[in-house]
Amino acid sequence: MSTVALTLIAALWAAGWAVQTVWMSRRLRTARRDPLTGLWTRDAFTRQARRLLRNRHAVVVLADVDRFKQVNDTHGHAAGDTLLAATAARLAHAVGRSGVAGRLGGDEFAAVLIDRDGTAADQLAVLGRILARPVETAPDVHTSVSLGWVRRADHPDEGLSALLRRADEAMYAAKRTPSNVRRAALGRLLASVTGRRPGRRNTA
Template sequence: MSTLLSAAVTAGPLSAGWSVHTLWMRHRIAQARRDPLTGLPARAMFERRAVRLLRRGPVAAVVIDLDGFKGVNDTFGHAAGDAAIRETGVRLAEWAEPLGIVARLGGDEFAALLPLADWDLNGELVALHEWLCHPFGYEGRTLRLGASIGAACTVPTRPDQWSALLRRADEAMYEAKRGGGGWLLTDAPVPVMASVNGRRAGRTGTHTPSAGGAA
């Protein structure tokens, strides 16, 4: 056997091992970029895609928060809550894609970004709210959730406008939730509510300890 052939035979298993390792690493990286429960893009991937979409023309940001989610968890257990989150993810992806992008921001909160040129946004928000409120099946039961939806539109050309756009949609969602649910399309040119670390004050993770309080 030639020296070259011997080297190739010896290197074969090692090369195969590295190929398997590379595929495994790529799979782990892809998993890290997606929400494990819904398979939707996680926030970091969503924001990268959003910046690219923002450069193409008029867009709408939509923030969705489920109503009654805690009641489902408390009454039927966390597995039922997980089923509700997965079903919401499926419905949102079918609603927004392939023209738009959808992500789970965390908990029972989702976001979408849509190009405005091909959408009747008011009609789409009505349809989306009705669909998210439509009951779903879980272990022989029929469960129902509500939804609060906020939307904001802009014609940005700079990626640094993305954070403000999402905050405007989040503020509209908050106003819709305070009004009992439904949807609200804001025309505010800039965010108007107080923020903590770039997020609406009062959202989970934005509370700061009071003076003299526990750290």
Template structure:
């Protein structure tokens, strides 16, 4: 007993140091999985969570690209662009809050002005309502340094129930095709029509096929 207390006392700082180090490591891992500007998960973290979601239950996978973002940066500066990106992240976070009763929803910033979401949504009737509301929210003007700034948005959606087998890779590809179809039409939203073959386009995107389309003019400049 006489040697136990000194031994414990000597070990206490080491144990405390390891505890602090473990907390630091957890924080570093958490930061690595989050986009530093928007706080949303990065692509890798999104793909892990979204893959689990679409494997378990019907879902809608979205790819979102902001229209006129380059125009905004060129004319109002990168600080305005950053504000729009944070506003987009907030809108997507509110979307998951709205669907809080459907566990597993995840949104992410894929990079640049491109975002993605995977949402449990077993009833396809709700998809147009969801996309219309999201598009309106993303295109709403922001007050910045005494004036308003805004961008448009092109949203592509894929219902995993329409795919031959649940899988995130195909769902993202079809949502990406649908997003580009919406962008070519001037913005808005477009729902992919099943697992159609893809065609390459001149700028590397893939052209989508017919789906539910809501056209909206692009505020804030030309599509990026």
């Protein structure tokens, strides 16, 4: 076989391998995205969140749609899906490219944002109001989203799981406040091992 033929075969093989690599990369990226909201799935979020927690300015946020079961029962699952997609889009926009947002499952979302200027409290208060706005395509659906958050710097020795439990505890408390936003306390962690306070229900 001539040198030219061998070179051509090698070039075609390399091109085919490159196409295959790009295809596999896209398939893998798609598999790591939640199909409804486009946010990262739990596993993909966890990997990126742990990387971001190396930054002392990181803030962990947990968000939960209030009365979501009631929305589904009253307006139908299509309206519920629209609400989840809108919540995800608004959360991702607030987090920005420097952070990460993911859907943990159901109506629960998590995010890690980088708060370099110390304005997380104000940003999340604004976000809470934005998340409560009706969706244009489902104007009859009225609900809110409770947010719990914790600063990485407040608990430098804790990992993502513990910080999420603290944010979960704060979120549970936020459901009982008018603002629906609560920062985690600095004291000991009261949440259960699974990150759920006793008596908490997803429909709250």
